[in-house]
Amino acid sequence: MGKTQVNEFAISGKVLWVGMPGLIPGTESLMKRTIVMEGWVLSKYKQEFAFDFVNDNMDMLNNIREGDWVNIDFHLRGRKHIDGGGKARWFTNLEGTSCIVDRE
Numbered sequence: 375m376g377k378t379q380v381n382e383f384a385i386s387g388k389v390l391w392v393g394m395p396g397l398i399p400g401t402e403s404l405m406k407r408t409i410v411m412e413g414w415v416l417s418k419y420k421q422e423f424a425f426d427f428v429n430d431n432m433d434m435l436n437n438i439r440e441g442d443w444v445n446i447d448f449h450l451r452g453r454k455h456i457d458g459g460g461k462a463r464w465f466t467n468l469e470g471t472s473c474i475v476d477r478e
Contacts (some may be wrong), residue, residue, distance in 0.1 A: 387413035
């Protein structure tokens with residue numbers, strides 16, 4: 375039996391910024407909206423994470439405001455890019471699948 379890879383993650387934190395919808399560079403019709411949240415890693419290291427909500431998922435951010443505490447579900451996305459000189463670079467994105475304000 376082969377191994378199964380899980381690509382579903384969740385994190386909670388305070389919203390620092392919510393962007394406006396925009397066209398994904400290099401595409402003609404894909405749209406995204408970015409949200410940045412503050413989180414803590416290992417309970418002591420403050421980090422800032424950017425999550426992209428794509429196409430239909432952008433609407434989840436309509437009622438999210440700076441300062442809200444949110445729970446975000448997301449998938450990891452990665453891609454390889456080879457520049458004009460033949461050098462490879464890898465990029466990782468966090469693609470949001472759910473964003474819910476924690477009212478407690």
